[in-house]
């Protein structure tokens with residue numbers, strides 16, 4: 001996996017720091033760490049929350065089989081245009097809040113999803129919205145599915161922990177800034 005960092009990406013993130021919560025895209029090491037629990041040979045539907053410039057999206061699409069679907073939720077119009085420019089028929093990009101997972105899955109006739117990959121800046125999102133997003137993530141995952149989230153602090157660990165049967169916590173220094181990785185199992 002090659003790093004696809006550019007100053008244009010950073011400028012877009014800085015301009016939108018209140019909703020992006022960062023100034024640089026995630027590193028290839030963080031991307032590998034977060035995606036490690038996914039068995040791509042079996043996954044049929046993956047949801048991505050807060051894809052931003054698409055650094056996780058491109059890697060998900062690279063690893064996914066031809067019959068796996070990726071559903072992305074991104075609130076920033078500029079990033080939505082960049083994601084749509086990837087032009088991959090397996091991907092559905094919604095300019096919508098991550099709390100609307102069920103409505104979008106209904107539109108696509110999808111009952112449940114295998115895994116949810118989230119770059120959402122939970123620490124910057126209202127508590128009520130965070131709890132809706134987490135509850136909806138759990139409800140829409142298949143039994144044994146993973147909710148994979150990274151965060152630069154442990155601020156929302158206590159929100160995430162009670163929602164899932166098990167939460168494994170890891171940490172990597174090899175990102176700017178260093179990040180905690182949550183592997184949450186339904």
Ligand SMILES: C[S@@+](CC[C@H](N)C(=O)[O-])C[C@H]1O[C@@H](n2cnc3c(N)ncnc32)[C@H](O)[C@@H]1O
Nearest residue numbers: 019020025026050051052074075076097098119
């Ligand atoms: C930290 S950036 C992540 C970008 C990229 N995935 C990465 O890891 O470098 C967070 C992204 O979440 C998006 N976002 C913030 N709140 C959101 C929400 N409620 N629903 C969907 N996307 C949201 C922001 O617009 C931003 O693109």
